[in-house]
Amino acid sequence: MVLDQVRVSTRHTLNCANEATIAALESPFSLGPMDHTVPATLTIEAILVYRKPTNLPDDNFLPVERLELATSHLLDYYPHLTGRLQQNPVSLAPEIGSLGAGAELWEAQCPRRLTSIAESALSARILVIRLPDSGNALLPIYYPTMGAVSHNPIFGIQHTRFGCGGVALGIRVHHQVCDATGFMQLVRDLAEIYKQLRDSSPPTLVSPPEIYSHFRGTNSPSASQKEKALAFNPPDFCLDENITPMSEVSAPPSVYTCPLRFQGQDLVALKNAATDPNTQEQTSLTRFELISAYLYQRIYQARVQVLRDKEATLDLDSLQPLRGFWTTMDMRDSTRLKLPARYFPNAVHCPSASASHELLEKGALWQVAQIIHDAIHSVDMDEVKQQFEWVAAQPNKSHIRFKVMIPDGCLLATQWSRGKTYVGVDFDVAANGKRVAPSLVSPAFSEGYRVDGLAIIMSTEEELPRRQRNRRSLDRGNLPCAVDVNLTLDRSVWDVLNNDPDFLALHS
Numbered sequence: 207m208v209l210d211q212v213r214v215s216t217r218h219t220l221n222c223a224n225e226a227t228i229a230a231l232e233s234p235f236s237l238g239p240m241d242h243t244v245p246a247t248l249t250i251e252a253i254l255v256y257r258k259p260t261n262l263p264d265d266n267f268l269p270v271e272r273l274e275l276a277t278s279h280l281l282d283y284y285p286h287l288t289g290r291l292q293q294n295p296v297s298l299a300p301e302i303g304s305l306g307a308g309a310e311l312w313e314a315q316c317p318r319r320l321t322s323i324a325e326s327a328l329s330a331r332i333l334v335i336r337l338p339d340s341g342n343a344l345l346p347i348y349y350p351t352m353g354a355v356s357h358n359p360i361f362g363i364q365h366t367r368f369g370c371g372g373v374a375l376g377i378r379v380h381h382q383v384c385d386a387t388g389f390m391q392l393v394r395d396l397a398e399i400y401k402q403l404r405d406s407s408p409p410t411l412v413s414p415p416e417i418y419s420h421f422r423g424t425n426s427p428s429a430s431q432k433e434k435a436l437a438f439n440p441p442d443f444c445l446d447e448n449i450t451p452m453s454e455v456s457a458p459p460s461v462y463t464c465p466l467r468f469q470g471q472d473l474v475a476l477k478n479a480a481t482d483p484n485t486q487e488q489t490s491l492t493r494f495e496l497i498s499a500y501l502y503q504r505i506y507q508a509r510v511q512v513l514r515d516k517e518a519t520l521d522l523d524s525l526q527p528l529r530g531f532w533t534t535m536d537m538r539d540s541t542r543l544k545l546p547a548r549y550f551p552n553a554v555h556c557p558s559a560s561a562s563h564e565l566l567e568k569g570a571l572w573q574v575a576q577i578i579h580d581a582i583h584s585v586d587m588d589e590v591k592q593q594f595e596w597v598a599a600q601p602n603k604s605h606i607r608f609k610v611m612i613p614d615g616c617l618l619a620t621q622w623s624r625g626k627t628y629v630g631v632d633f634d635v636a637a638n639g640k641r642v643a644p645s646l647v648s649p650a651f652s653e654g655y656r657v658d659g660l661a662i663i664m665s666t667e668e669e670l671p672r673r674q675r676n677r678r679s680l681d682r683g684n685l686p687c688a689v690d691v692n693l694t695l696d697r698s699v700w701d702v703l704n705n706d707p708d709f710l711a712l713h714s
Contacts (some may be wrong), residue, residue, distance in 0.1 A: 238419020341650030390672025
């Protein structure tokens with residue numbers, strides 16, 4: 207439909223506001239071992255949607271001119287994002303060259319109104335799946351191919367003005383330079399600088415980000431340090447001299463994503479179901495662990511049901527890949543790798559676990575949740591550090607690969623809920639001075655994330671301080687904040703889950 211179209215009118219190339227910033231940066235800019243293990247074509251992206259206050263003219267609400275200026279000042283703190291990814295000719299490690307080539311800001315218009323988009327959902331909320339092309343049309347164009355990596359901007363923003371005057375910011379950053387926590391830090395820093403410009407203040411971040419990768423010192427280790435690092439046998443990585451570049455594979459058309467919402471009362475019900483009746487000393491489970499355990503068990507049961515409906519013989523050995531659980535773990539915490547609080551580069555470790563067929567099919571939720579909790583809390587931090595020192599010491603980074611690739615059909619749960627993504631990303635204010643919080647913060651349903659068995663677990667607007675929430679929002683009382691999940695599964699699995707009225711109730 208014509209009304210669904212998003213038209214890009216202008217493309218701006220942006221650089222640092224202070225030209226001397228680039229000159230002071232090392233070139234090429236080195237990345238660290240946690241960055242080296244990220245797939246070369248993967249990006250991190252999010253759509254942030256803001257409704258325009260009714261008493262504010264369109265051109266006074268989140269004007270693209272101020273966003274352009276704010277982004278230039280932001281790049282003074284993140285100057286390496288003006289470059290382009292390349293391979294070091296000796297180590298073949300990814301690094302950033304062509305500093306000053308620029309980030310990009312796209313200016314676009316969409317005739318649709320955010321009210322009509324919200325009304326198209328049962329919940330009357332703005333859902334990313336209801337946005338043009340499931341949010342993809344609100345992101346700057348990106349070519350996810352190996353040949354295009356060195357030409358793609360590392361950092362891009364699309365500013366889309368809707369027919370109602372509301373604005374969507376589609377922000378994309380290459381995953382090799384940061385993880386989800388670093389990404390949201392970048393977005394908050396952009397909002398902070400934008401607000402200072404709005405108030406005519408000199409744009410200054412009181413606490414500058416740490417853009418240099420950890421373990422950078424091991425890029426030039428002493429002979430004894432290098433020998434010690436190379437002698438380590440990493441649990442997750444190995445060397446393979448026969449690695450061939452991965453071809454670009456599109457997700458099958460039968461795989462699609464649906465948004466789910468776990469309300470506060472749903473989380474209480476899950477917590478009760480995950481209570482071990484045999485002990486007084488209960489494991490303290492996070493919302494992420496509860497939801498992951500629930501999805502892990504229900505999805506496996508649905509996959510087994512799909513096979514039974516096909517009258518297939520159940521071979522427990524062949525079902526082993528479906529019993530895998532993988533997750534991402536932010537290593538910044540003081541109880542983990544003690545990285546700087548404002549650390550921008552990748553700082554993720556990926557623990558995994560596997561439960562038995564009997565447990566996943568008929569076991570209690572508390573038993574499944576305990577397996578996930580133990581997988582996360584049993585990670586050996588010294589081993590993780592040694593593992594990345596081993597990566598840093600390898601003379602040829604192109605030979606490094608994972609010992610076990612994440613199998614199709616398992617559950618990979620990533621945690622965006624820890625970062626309170628709705629907090630600190632208000633850019634503009636209404637006429638009465640009240641901050642305009644986002645109505646939606648969500649990854650788009652882009653091709654790179656259409657993986658059968660991916661759950662992106664996110665915080666919601668309920669994390670906002672009460673004064674910033676919509677007046678129509680109900681008082682939660684003592685209930686925990688709701689959690690959103692973008693869940694990607696094969697259509698056959700969705701068919702089973704959608705025929706379960708208990709699961710259906712969780713749909714947004």
